[in-house]
Amino acid sequence: MVTIDLAATAVREANELIRRHGADGTDVELVNPDARHHLGVGLVHPIDVRIRGSAGYFCAGLTDAARFEVDNNVGWGVGDNMYSGQVVVRGNAGAIPGVAIRGAEIVIHGNMGSRAGQVMKAGTLACAGNANFMAGYMMYGGRIVILGDSGEKVGEDMTGGHIFVGGRVQDLGSDAELVDLDDGDDDDLRAFLDRYELPFKGTFKKIVNAGKKLRYATSERQMRSIPFFTFSQDSEYWNPKIQEDIYIKSQIGRYRIRGYGGARPLPHLADLAFRRDLSHAGRDPDVVAKVALATEIGGLNGANALKLSMPVMIAPMSYGALSASTKRAIGLASTLAGIAENTGEGGMSDAQRGAASQLIFQMLGGRLGWNIHDMNRADGLEIYISQGAKPGLGGQLMAKKVTPELARIRGIPPGIDLRSPSRHPDILGGDDLLIKVEELREATGYRLPVSVKLGAGRVSDDVKIAVKDGFDFIELDGMQGSTGAGSAEVIDYVGVPTLPAIIEAIDALEEIERRQDIEIVLMGGIRDGIDAVKALCLGADAVAFGTSTIIAGGCIACMQCHIGQCVTGIATQDPEHEKRYQAEVESRNIHRFLEGARWQIAALTHALGYSDFRDLGRDDLVALTPEAAEITGLPHEPERRATLPELRVQVG
């Protein structure tokens, strides 16, 4: 047992020491903790950690196998995301104790705060006193034991798992119900309580999910999409698409869901043109060698930056929305192209990790598949706040795609219509986020870049918060981004297009003189190298391709991603459909697409007169529409359409 005095040692240093002792198998005692945050986070060895006093936020968070004991109280989020191990708190716990645990045992001797065990997947959270409101909120599995009273709305929107209450059940949450104890429940509980020396003479009530909200009651009739041109800008007000929507909704009584990206015209990078005549662009066959394209993203605050061979990444897309083969193909292509891939929601599979040489690990409110081991083997961390396709909504994965394998990685019951929470349990605003970022950095030893993914909305306010919260970069996602499933109306009508998003972001950062303190990766409807160069001109540090990589890999854009029966084997988990996707072939296709984009970026940069993409600027662009001119402040030159001779394509 070694003792670390927190009065003399900074938390960052203490956590390094604890992890080092963990690796040696030496137990640790922390004195003078003074309710500091993040104590012991990221520890993955089975040692004892004794905290002589009170701990702050996220004590024992993001750990596996260690045993913590806290003499007094803990702040919120004790045991956040623990895999295994235990925490014993002699005093009280703040809000969301045991949030997102996946197998640990957490025992609170006093009372515990609200939303205990939120989105937990497995393990036991026990409390000898009373729980505050919404214990078991959105839990997916495991058990919560409350010896005292339950608090309001216990089991609110729980999906799986069990809650046992020894005292009064104040009232039940939505979709929760009281049931009789199963044989053996009582014995198991008492054995557990005996192990932790918690005396209890009363009887237990058991609360489980009532199963009313796990699946949509009536399924939407599957239809192939009406071709876009029949409901584009100049079509009838009551056009066939509108009529179809109304007809379907009159059958299901609910909003419609679909996959893919926004369908209707919006101001876009395509409404900008280059100021110079680029007819000579690409004449030099060796242009890629003549333009500096390599860049680093994420290293501003001392983390190990992502090393990109060009200012391009793969946009986050999950294994779940996409098949394992598709993720593999994209990962391989990203490696061949020397850029970074992203896990999207739902965790990291070994296959994804193996395929991609640089992989960003995305972390969402449902904490699906989020764990310390995958964080440690990631090359970057990303906190998802929202996405351009459906900002404000959590991910949706219809039951057809929630296979046992996928459910295992995500830690959820198989076969549910998964609607991920749209808010992190522990991020209610910018201040919480600051502490969360710190926890992630503490847990991974400040090695990894930490980014935030923002669906474009109040971009100006949001990027200012992001820079103040200390992120290394922002993944800014305009509303033209795509999704595997989302409310059709949200996809088309919530959020701000990519073009105004980047303008607002850059302007806001410049306004507070912080442009140099954060990098911006722009995504959402960026389709190829031409769009990429325009984004770079407008001030993005890099861009990310999502939909275009899927199309390069065979997507036919039928917009049925949510059904789970993708005819090309991309957006499916059905083995019969997936076998239609040839990962090796498509990875080469995707790679060629990325190389084509590289060539385009180089050719345009070169033709604009630069040898480094960082020299690109807003002055290289003009606006073609009044909207684009007003949004960007660029000169409005619609006559360019007429003055540029129709580019005649030469025959063979």
Next chain:
Amino acid sequence: MAVYDINRILVPDAPPEYEDHTRDVHYVPAPCQVACPVGTDAPSYIAYIWEKDYERAFEAITATNPFSSICGRVCDAPCEPACRRTDSDGPVQIRNLKRFVMDELGADYRPPAAPVTRAESVAIVGAGPAGLVAAHDLCVAGYSVHVYEMTDRLGGMMIWGIPAFRLPPGIIDEDVERLKQRCPGLEVHLNTALGRDLSLEELKQRHDAVLLTIGAWWGKPMGIPGEEDERIVDGVSFLRRVNAGERPEMPETVVVVGGGDVAMDACRVAKRLPGCRHVKVVYRRGPDEIPARKIELHHALKEEVEFIYNTQQVEVLPHGNQLALRCVKTGLGEPDEDGRRRPVPLEGSEHDILCGTVIAAVGQRGICEELDRAGMMQPDRVRTEWESMRTADPRVFAAGDGAFGGSTIVMAMHHGQRAAYYVRHFLEGEGEPLPYRTPYRTRRVPVAQDLMWEKFPIQEPVFVGLGDKPAEFPEIELTYNLDTARAEAARCYRCDAETGSADYSVLHREDIFSMARTDPGDGRKLKAMLERRLRLRDNPFPEARPAGLDDLVFLPANLSRLVIDPYREACRISWRLGERLDLELPFFVAGFDHCNREIREPVDRALAAVGAAYLGERRAGGEAPWLQLCTPGRDAPDPDASAVVYRVGERWHPMPTARANPAQILGLHVASHRGLDEAIAYAVERGFELLVVDGTGAPRREWPELAGAPDLSLLRETIAILRRLRKEETIDIAWFGGVRSGTDAAKLVGLGVNAIGHGVAVALAMGGEIADGVMRFAPDRSEEEREEAVRNILKANAGEASMMARCAGKTRLHNIEPEDLRAVTRATASATGIPLAGTKAA
């Protein structure tokens, strides 16, 4: 330029006289269409099969193909390997689908005749696919055409080279009859051979131009010793005999040499003839290299033809009363000029294959002494320039196998079309027309909707094979039935159809496909793609685009607002209208006054069930709250109404208004900018609780919303007036006009509306159809079904509205403010006062 340009980037202009849609950004010819030498609009006819619209399917098939019935049976279908579904679970069976349509309609259809409008005439020598298609195109263009055919029938190799079990004679007749019907200017001279019955000079004297489509009528010899034995025949001659009606007795074992289509037909014919038991095909390369169409190979194997691969004949020797075909085994060497690997004989592998006859199907050649004498042959085909289809003689053109070597029927047809194009321009005196390019057009058919489309396996037609009486050559397979045809049609990806995204148009998707298939070192193609992508797009929001709800978006809550979980967290949407009437949903329905009881009553019951109201001159039924719409001076307030709403006519004038009891809401219905100030001031002064703002612009007609998009500026002006009067919070605003979804409703709330009216949306939900500017209801639904539909659409729209609210971080729908919205067009920004996204509020 190759017709089948897999690059799909360099698409030259089609000559202007053809209907061609390749300049439409919402259309790129599908790979199958590009692969078809005659540019058949396969996606459209497949889609029409789904729609059971066989006549349109027929039109799409035959528009560029006068031999559609024949092609439905025996086209080599280059479209199928090009099908994008080939890489997943097998190509759509495009040819079989064509056959299905032609079997349904082909026999009886008689196309309209194309009259002769030109003085000039054209001679065509040879009535094969190239010649007849050229004749067709020239006749349709108005010329007289004389076809000189040396045999007694029209069709060339289609009739003499393809056995009846693959192509029954009646099928050829169908196409030929249709062609004759279409082309009254066509005159046929059978049994008339060039050189024997008339000379090229005579043709040139009689006609203004001559097109030589003489075919490759004679088999090439194998070029090995012993070949002169009379038991050795060439493939095309053999097929010609059989197609003339002979059924020669065969020896027990027949060897066919070669691996092309003639070899396939010959081996299968032999198999059916009397006396034959074994047929062996000797091919010098392996099964991966054999040029025969996969389906023919497959069928031959099913008919128990034996294939001996990697074997090359070197000599024929007598062997008792049999023949011995002496062969060597081969390995694969270096690729030759056509990219296939050259067979290399293996030493010491010599062996004999015993048989009664050898059919040599190793290639074809054209022979014509007349042309040879004129120095026009090179040596076994007519010397012809591909770019102009001209021979050495400026008035003589050539096409087809006889000009460019043995190929397929559909390629010969393409030759015919090309040749007709150049002949026409020659006759019109145009020296250098734009290079011919196969035109591509689309018929824009909706995509097939079967739920199983992504699961259907290939629908294989029933294969009959030899049948009970092989020598009668019964047809080898059956056509689809309606169900299998539609199941197959549903499999089509519809690569031609724009599937729903403004940013990823079909054209742009094709560009991405192309990038993904371009070698990073292929600078020429990369540059061509870049040029195409640098073309500037049209303004998606042209000046004329009116302001509209579609061009408003919501700002989501992220970091600067607390995120509300739209799947779980509550969002209050109820509204107390005019401080008196509690609506569970902030909705009302209007515009059903003139409908009959079977329509009005389900609306009423549904409104009562969901907690919304009806606005109209009379009640919809007896249950839902009623907002009575009164014409001043005409209607008295009804004590049963929850509200009395007075219409302001075309022009404002003060009106007598009253409520029947104090519990009633008093309201004003405004529908025009004129007199809006005075009307609102009047309502405010008199203590009205409700303003119904009707933005339809046509408040007096039935289904006023069908007049078009609503005028949002009326709402903006109303609110501006109230704001000036400092009465914004004291009077409720109900909006009617163009509300289609909960999203529209939520946007209107953001613009200041408290209760949202539905009209056409509810009528559509109930099964109404828009016809002649009104809604029509077919008696196809029960009242219960209509009621349920109304409940559902209102609930769905309420759900959508509250989802929008929650995405914007609101737990109450009516908390949505202008500040939560952005416009994406200037017109909408100006009509609503909502700032353009990315710009600061004024």
